[in-house]
Amino acid sequence: MNNELTLIVERLETRQTLQALMPEKAWDAALDQRIAELPIITAATPSGDKTELIALMAGLHLLNESLDASHAHAQEIEDDPTGAYWHGIMHRMEGDFSNANYWFHNAGPHPAMQKLQDRAADWVRNSTVLSDLPEGAVRDGIAAIARQVRWNASAFTAMVALQESGGSSEDTRGALEYIQHLELEELFAHTEQAARHLLA
Template identity: 75%
Template sequence: MNEALLLITERLENRQSLQALMPKRVWDAALDERIAELPLALSTAPQADRPALIALKAGLHLLNESLGASHAYAQEIEDDATGCYWHGIMHRMEGDFSNANYWFRMAGAHPAMQRLQDRAADWVRNGTVLSDVPEGAIRDGLAEIARRTRWNASAFTGLVQLQESGRSAEDARGALEYVQHLELAELFAHTWQAAKHALG
């Protein structure tokens, strides 16, 4: 595995703050340059491996809250479920909620969603999150996650939209950021496995 790639992922995994629901700037500009320069041999990779490698770049940039760079890569793989999922999260993070939901529909029942649903439901059921969130639509939405058996990306987008509209208490932001963190972690784990296969 590429040493530069391992150092980048280590830096992202060790960050102390969670990704913002709607980031205002790139988390680490120098890291963004390193991601852009990653030698993944996209031009010489077999056609079947290209989507996994492009999705890896889209995911790394999004974990670094670099929305524009992530978007550029996601647009290259719009017929790939993983690319569509990264594309949807990017649009949600920029506040284009209807476009986010379109890409979530295009991603379909992505393999990362089941593990995400299990983890998010477990966290809501077994944590103190609901008692920390004021009564209202976001608290109800989080409770619904614990009852579902399948991840509903559009429903989560609705919660983020409500939070960002200013019509909900700021006390809910941390809970939503943590669910988003779980989502990013599960999608990146899936992307990483596919890229490792592509990289040999």
């Protein structure tokens, strides 16, 4: 894999804070510039190979909480399920919840969603976090993750919307940020794996 890409991914993976539900700016502006300058898509890249690479760029920017840059890439591949999924998360993180749900619908039953569901359900069942959360709709929604069979992106969006409207506590914010972290990890792992053969 491209050495600079490896260094960028390592920087993103070792950050000490989780991505905000609604970030106000890029986590690391200098890193965002490094992502933008990655030479992984060139004029010589066959058009059929560009989708996976563009998705990778959208994911890297979103992991760095750079919404506009991520959006620009996701818009280029909005007919692709992975592009639609990155597009949906970006809109949720900017607070455009109905638009987020539109793109989650377009992403369909994305493979990353099942892995996310398994990890999130396991976390809800086996962590002590749930019993520490205040009663309310967000806690109920988090508890429902342990019972559902498939990842419900619109239900999670509704929890984030309620949290951001002031309808819950900072404890629930931390739980939602952790679940979002799992989502970003799984989608990025899928995206990176799809692009790996193009980055040798």
